[in-house]
Amino acid sequence: MLRSLAGALIIGLTAPALGIYLVQRRLSLIGDGIGHVALTGVGVGLLLNQSPVVTAVIVSAIGAVGVELVRQRGRTSGDLALALLFYGGIAGGVVLVGLSTDSSNANLLQYLFGSLITTSTQDVVIIAGLGGAVLLAMLLLRPALFAVSNDEEYARVSGLPVRTLNLLMAVTTAVTVTIAMRTVGLLLVSAMMVVPVAAAQQVTRGFRTTMTAAMAIGVGAAVAGFVVSAEVNTAPGATIVLLALTVFVLLAIGSAVWRVRPRRSDESEPPDVVLHG
């Protein structure tokens, strides 16, 4: 139980730190795209009798790099590139798994779609290590990643290694999603990359505050969702995601109401208020 909470907390903290750059580049659905390409990776692994997890990570990294290269060339939009990734991924996975000796579809699913409930100690250790590394990288490189995501041409003129940073983002996303999805499930990791960011930016004004708020919302939703799911006996991963979405809705409504609130005009100041200086 505690292991599952630990897993959720780590993802709640780390996923938004990565996801904020994906949202900025309008690649919010890439988590799912990578999950599907990972299926092909599993198929490759089963076919070649290698560890399917390792091949899944490699293939999804290649897929994410492919999406990035397509996006960079500018002729195909991000969303179309993601769609190609999705469908190619599923189709590739199904075909390859069918070709391998170990050809039951159930195997495919169990290699990839873990869930929060079945988190083992080893899983927690792995995602803690992964989460720590990703968080460190995202925070260390924040100024550079922000510059690239905010104005890629200017970043290039500044001499920043734009292509390398973009590819690094692609590979980091792929590795994070593929490894985390086995422990906490694909739904949780992809949703936590973008939903807390969407919620945070309803009320924030700048990039740094958005990132901090998104991480706070991620962790908060993870804890609260976990507790609620234990009480009500629902799937913890899905409950956490629904809670994060609820935060988004509340903040969206709240900020809209705040913006149209009647403003106090000067005439409403009581006449006996004297402002000195």
Next chain:
Amino acid sequence: MSIVRVSHAAVGYDGRHVLHDVSLDVEPGEVVAILGANGSGKSTLIRTLLRLVPLGGGEIDLFGVPQRRFKQWARIGYVPQRMGAGGGVPATVGEVVSSGRLARRGIFRPPRSADRTAVRDALRDVGLLDRIDDPVATLSGGQQQRTLIARALAGQPDLLILDEPTAGVDAASQEAFAATLQKFRAAGGTILLVAHELGPLAPLIDRAVVVHDGRIAHAGPVPEPAGHHAEPGHDHLHPHAAVPKPGICEWAPADRMAG
């Protein structure tokens, strides 16, 4: 040593030749304006200088170093025509201007007080210090342009390259830029700017280079606008511009152009 030396540059992309045999020198402390009608290739020229567009032929030297070996990008401050489509997430004025410091300090060093001071100084120079914590999306077009100038100035460059800084910008902001650029020049900076029309920037310009059809059509003092072109705020998008004549309408008529 010229700050910028372009020798017989040729640029083409998408199978089209955009620039042919373009040569240009910019000396330290000069303010050079690159003028031309839309589609003349003037923006391509500076984008090629900045390595955003590959050079097809010829050579470019920056600060005496061949472009392909040039590494001191912090010495160049680039002000694009508008903010990049930064997309989904908000950013404050301060955060955008801070990205101008990255060329100076490198991507692995965390920001220090010198960086913060440079950002504030740059914002003070463009008159936006009071907006430092505001989201850039809430600024007017002219204020966003001033933010981009501040971003370029924050890196403490020796050369400022501006792409159409006054396009679509209100008159008050244009006056503000002119003052900022004047200050930059007075401190020893060099300026290269692309413009469709100069407005309040005209007194600043030492030399104008007119690009037409991918070639340099005129280099020398700023051509005097003639006739209705002399009206302030006059817009050069003429219906007959579909068939460009050499020069910009009456600005540099064919009989007055150098070979």
